[in-house]
Amino acid sequence: MDSNAAVLPTHTTTTMPPPSKNQADELRHRRRRRRRCACVCLLVSLGAALLLGITLLVLFLTVLRVRDPTTRLVSSRVIGFAPGPGPDFQFNLTMLLTVGVHNPNPASFSYASGAAQLWYRGVLVGVAGVDPGRIPSKGDGTMELVMTVLSSSFGAELPQLVKDMEAGAVPLDASARVPGKVAIFSVLKLRAVAYSDCHVIFGVPEMKVRSQVCHDHAKL
Known part of the structure; x- marks a missing residue:
């Protein structure tokens, strides 16, 4: 090996x-x-x-602000009447009620089911279910209810019912509760409940609603 050969470094270090x-x-x-x-x-x-x-916040205070719907009993029709056995005044009455609903809100209201009750002088005399449906935004819809009224439900008020029928006018109170969902722009869905309370005078000779006063409101 040549002793004069240069020895190369294995690595170099650069100092910055x-x-x-x-x-x-x-x-x-x-x-x-x-x-x-x-x-x-x-x-x-x-x-x-x-x-x-x-x-x-502005959207909630304007668009999402729930305005109370309005309801009215469009028609009531007796679709079944069966007198009870015995000399006493007994009957089974089945009525088809058509209720019109106006939705003033800029959101549709869809409901799966609901319930309605019929009262006579503070006594519960009839119950009906509300079929599923949908009320369009700022639009109108209808609900049909089949309600069965039994004379036995009147209890101690049955003699008074006979007097009212003889007088030609029967005062009734109806209430409904319909839970559902409010759809905003078909994207945002909020739970809501629609309530309706009506005082109705039912005319016996014509077998129709003679007058009605309803109070409706909705709650998110």
Whole structure:
């Protein structure tokens, strides 16, 4: 082996010179600029979130504000009448009630089922189920109820019922509770319950509703 041959180093180390004052200032300036940009982005995000919250609040106070529906008894028809056995005044009466509903809200109302009750002078005398349906936004719909009234339900008020029928007018109170969902723009769905309370005068000779006063409201 030649002793005069050059020995190559296995690795080399390069020593970087320390940054100059101008380079250090520029580096600090870049860092401050990044922090400033991050702060600006954060403020913009917070502002956008606040604006979105205000928009949703305004939307809730206007579009989502539930306005009370209005109901009216369109027709009532006796579809079944069966006198009871014995000399006493007994009967089974089946009525088909058609109720019109107006929905003033800018959202449709869909319901799966509901219940209606019929009262005579504070006594529950009839119960009916409400079939599933849908009332369009700012539109009208109808509900049909089949209600069976038994004379035995009147109890101690049966003699008074006979007097009212002889006088030609029977006062009744009807209430309904229909739970469902309100659909906003076909995307947002909220649970809601529609209530209706009506005082009805039923005319006996004509077998129709003579007058009615209803109070309706809805609750989210």
